Amino acid sequence: MASEFTFISRYFKDLTGQQGVALGIGDDAALINMTSGQQLVAATDTLVAGVHFPSSASAEQIATRALCVNLSDIAAMGAKPKWFTVALTIPPETASPKWLEGFSCGLASVAKAFDLALVGGDTTAGPLTISITLLAEVPIDGALLRSGAKAGDCIYVTGTLGDGAAALAEITHAGDKNKVSERLLSRFYRPQPQVEIGIKLRALASACIDISDGLLADLGHICHASNVCAEINSQQLPIDPEVKANHTQQSLAWALSGGDDYQLCFTLPQNLSQQVDQWIKSGQLNATMVGHIVAANHAKQAILVDGKPANTMTRGYDHFSD
Amino acid sequence: MASEFTFISRYFKDLTGQQGVALGIGDDAALINMTSGQQLVAATDTLVAGVHFPSSASAEQIATRALCVNLSDIAAMGAKPKWFTVALTIPPETASPKWLEGFSCGLASVAKAFDLALVGGDTTAGPLTISITLLAEVPIDGALLRSGAKAGDCIYVTGTLGDGAAALAEITHAGDKNKVSERLLSRFYRPQPQVEIGIKLRALASACIDISDGLLADLGHICHASNVCAEINSQQLPIDPEVKANHTQQSLAWALSGGDDYQLCFTLPQNLSQQVDQWIKSGQLNATMVGHIVAANHAKQAILVDGKPANTMTRGYDHFSD
Numbered sequence: 001m002a003s004e005f006t007f008i009s010r011y012f013k014d015l016t017g018q019q020g021v022a023l024g025i026g027d028d029a030a031l032i033n034m035t036s037g038q039q040l041v042a043a044t045d046t047l048v049a050g051v052h053f054p055s056s057a058s059a060e061q062i063a064t065r066a067l068c069v070n071l072s073d074i075a076a077m078g079a080k081p082k083w084f085t086v087a088l089t090i091p092p093e094t095a096s097p098k099w100l101e102g103f104s105c106g107l108a109s110v111a112k113a114f115d116l117a118l119v120g121g122d123t124t125a126g127p128l129t130i131s132i133t134l135l136a137e138v139p140i141d142g143a144l145l146r147s148g149a150k151a152g153d154c155i156y157v158t159g160t161l162g163d164g165a166a167a168l169a170e171i172t173h174a175g176d177k178n179k180v181s182e183r184l185l186s187r188f189y190r191p192q193p194q195v196e197i198g199i200k201l202r203a204l205a206s207a208c209i210d211i212s213d214g215l216l217a218d219l220g221h222i223c224h225a226s227n228v229c230a231e232i233n234s235q236q237l238p239i240d241p242e243v244k245a246n247h248t249q250q251s252l253a254w255a256l257s258g259g260d261d262y263q264l265c266f267t268l269p270q271n272l273s274q275q276v277d278q279w280i281k282s283g284q285l286n287a288t289m290v291g292h293i294v295a296a297n298h299a300k301q302a303i304l305v306d307g308k309p310a311n312t313m314t315r316g317y318d319h320f321s322d
Numbered sequence: 323m324a325s326e327f328t329f330i331s332r333y334f335k336d337l338t339g340q341q342g343v344a345l346g347i348g349d350d351a352a353l354i355n356m357t358s359g360q361q362l363v364a365a366t367d368t369l370v371a372g373v374h375f376p377s378s379a380s381a382e383q384i385a386t387r388a389l390c391v392n393l394s395d396i397a398a399m400g401a402k403p404k405w406f407t408v409a410l411t412i413p414p415e416t417a418s419p420k421w422l423e424g425f426s427c428g429l430a431s432v433a434k435a436f437d438l439a440l441v442g443g444d445t446t447a448g449p450l451t452i453s454i455t456l457l458a459e460v461p462i463d464g465a466l467l468r469s470g471a472k473a474g475d476c477i478y479v480t481g482t483l484g485d486g487a488a489a490l491a492e493i494t495h496a497g498d499k500n501k502v503s504e505r506l507l508s509r510f511y512r513p514q515p516q517v518e519i520g521i522k523l524r525a526l527a528s529a530c531i532d533i534s535d536g537l538l539a540d541l542g543h544i545c546h547a548s549n550v551c552a553e554i555n556s557q558q559l560p561i562d563p564e565v566k567a568n569h570t571q572q573s574l575a576w577a578l579s580g581g582d583d584y585q586l587c588f589t590l591p592q593n594l595s596q597q598v599d600q601w602i603k604s605g606q607l608n609a610t611m612v613g614h615i616v617a618a619n620h621a622k623q624a625i626l627v628d629g630k631p632a633n634t635m636t637r638g639y640d641h642f643s644d
Contacts, residue, residue, distance in 0.1 A: 028398040029365035043351035044407035048448035085366035087453040126370035127449035131409040
C-alpha cells in the first residue's frame with residue numbers, strides 16, 4: 001500500500017531535513033541511522049474528524065494540529081523529535097489535490113520548525129482520521145518520566161492553561177470563525193509543543209507530562225506513577241487575561257481540567273527551583289510554579305486544590321466518557 | 323490521550339517479550355534500546371473497515387490481519403521486527419470488553435509468534451480504523467531494497483499467488499462463512515509475513531518487495547526503482563490447486579494482479595540462484611522462479627507476461643481507483 005503514499009510525497013518531498021535518514025519514502029519501510037548513545041523514543045497519536053477537530057477545519061489546520069499534538073508527547077519525555085510517519089485515512093471526495101496540498105503544507109511547516117523528516121506512512125480511503133507516529137532520540141537514561149516526583153517537589157506548568165478549552169468553546173459556539181480570537185485559533189490548530197523546554201529540563205525535572213487531558217488529570221498521572229499526592233494553588237494558575245475576561249465563569253475550570261493545552265507540567269526538587277526561577281525571571285523559560293508535591297495520603301483524591309479534594313477523574317476530554 | 327490506551331494494555335500487557343524496551347506502555351512515549359550496529363526500520367500501515375476487511379470480520383481477525391500486513395513490509399526489507407504501536411479508532415458501541423479482548427488476543431498471538439513488543443498507541447472513538455507502526459532492526463547497509471535488480475537476475479516469489487484475491491472473492495460472495503475454504507480464510511485474516519525468508523535472503527537477493535498490490539504492480543515497483551524490465555512465464559506462477567480448480571477463470575489474473583498475498587517477490591543474480599534452488603529442493607525455502615529481469619527497453623510496459631506486454635497499472639487494490 002506504500003505506493004498510495006505518492007499523494008503526500010508528491011507535495012511533501014524534500015521539504016524537510018533528512019538527518020539520519022538512510023532511506024526515506026518509496027520502499028517498503030524507512031531506514032534510519034540512530035545516533036550512538038541515544039535511546040529511541042516512540043509515540044503514536046490519532047486525530048479523528050468531529051472528535052479531535054471540528055469538521056470545518058482546513059486541511060492545513062488538521063495537519064498542524066495533528067503533528068503538534070504528537071510532538072507534545074515527545075516534549076514531555078525531554079526528547080529531540082526527529083522522524084515521523086503519517087497514516088492518513090480520507091474520504092475519496094475530500095482527497096482533492098488542493099486538500100492534499102494544504103495538508104502537506106501544514107505538515108511541512110511544523111516539520112520545518114522542528115527539523116523533522118517524514119519517513120513514511122500511507123493514505124487510504126475512509127472516514128477522515130490522521131494517525132502520526134513520532135520517533136525521537138534521548139540520551140540513554142536521560143528521559144523525563146512521570147514516575148520521579150517526590151514529596152516537597154515544586155510543581156510548575158509552562159505557558160498558560162485553559163486556552164485549549166477556550167478555543168474549542170469559541171470555535172464550537174461562534175460558528176463564524178471571525179468571532180474566534182486569533183490567538184486561541186492558533187493555540188487550537190497549532191499548539192506549541194514545548195520541545196526546547198523539555199530538553200532544557202532533562203537534568204533538572206523529577207517528573208514531567210504534557211497537559212492534554214487537563215492539569216488535574218495529567219498531574220494525577222504523575223501522582224499515580226510517582227505514588228505521591230499534590231497541592232495546587234488556584235490563584236497561581238497562569239490564565240491568559242483575555243480568556244479570563246471573556247470567559248470569567250469557566251476559565252478556572254478550564255485551566256484545571258479543560259484539556260488540549262499541550263503545555264508541560266513538571267516537578268522539581270526544591271534545591272533546583274532557584275535555577276528554574278532564574279530562567280523564568282530572565283525570560284528564558286515561560287513557566288509558573290502552581291503548587292507542591294506532598295506524601296501519598298492513601299485517600300481517594302490525589303490532588304488538593306486550595307486545600308479541597310479535586311476529582312482527578314473529571315476529564316475535559318475522555319472520548320469514551322463524553 | 324495515552325490514558326485511553328489502558329483499554330488495550332489491560333488485555334495485552336505482559337503477553338509478549340520486551341526485548342530492548344526500557345519503558346513500555348504507560349508514559350507519554352516508549353523508550354527503546356537499539357542494538358548497536360543496526361539500523362532502525364519503520365513502516366506504517368492502516369486498515370479501514372469495509373475497505374481492507376469486511377465489516378463482518380471479528381475483532382481477532384481484524385487484529386491478526388492488521389499486524390501481519392504490516393509485518394510483511396518489514397519482511398520485504400530483510401529486517402527483524404521487534405516493536406510496534408497500535409492506533410485503534412473504534413465506534414463506542416463496538417468497543418465492548420469482549421471486542422477489545424478479542425482484538426488484544428489477535429494482536430498477542432501474532433506478537434508472540436514473531437516475538438514483538440507492543441510499546442504504545444492510543445484508542446479513540448470514531449469509525450473503525452487500525453493503524454500500526456512497526457519498528458524493526460537490520461544490520462547497517464544490510465536491508466533488502468527495491469532498487470538493486472539487474473538484467474539477467476532471476477525473479478522468485480514465495481508461497482502461492484492469488485490466494486488473497488480468491489479469499490476476498492469467497493468471503494464477499496459466500497455470505498455464509500462456512501462456504502469459504504478454511505485455508506483461504508486463514509490466508510486472508512492471518513497472512514504469513516515471510517520474515518524468516520526475508521532475513522535469509524539478506525546476503526543474496528538483489529531486490530525484494532512484498533506482494534500487497536499484486537505481482538505485476540509490485541514487480542513493477544522493483545522495475546521502476548531498479549530501472550529494468552521483467553519477463554514473467556505465467557506457466558511457472560505458483561497457484562494453489564484448490565484455487566485453480568474452484569476459480570479456473572480468474573486464478574491466473576488473480577496470481578498476476580489480485581493483491582493481498584503478502585508473499586515476497588525477490589530477484590537474484592544467476593550465480594546465486596543455485597544456492598536458493600537447493601534450499602527450495604530441500605524444503606528450506608518455499609519459493610518458485612517465475613521469470614527474469616531484462617534491460618530497460620524504454621517502452622511503456624515494464625513487464626512482459628509470456629512475451630506480451632502487461633499493464634502494470636492494473637492493480638487489484640488501489641483504493642482510490644476502484
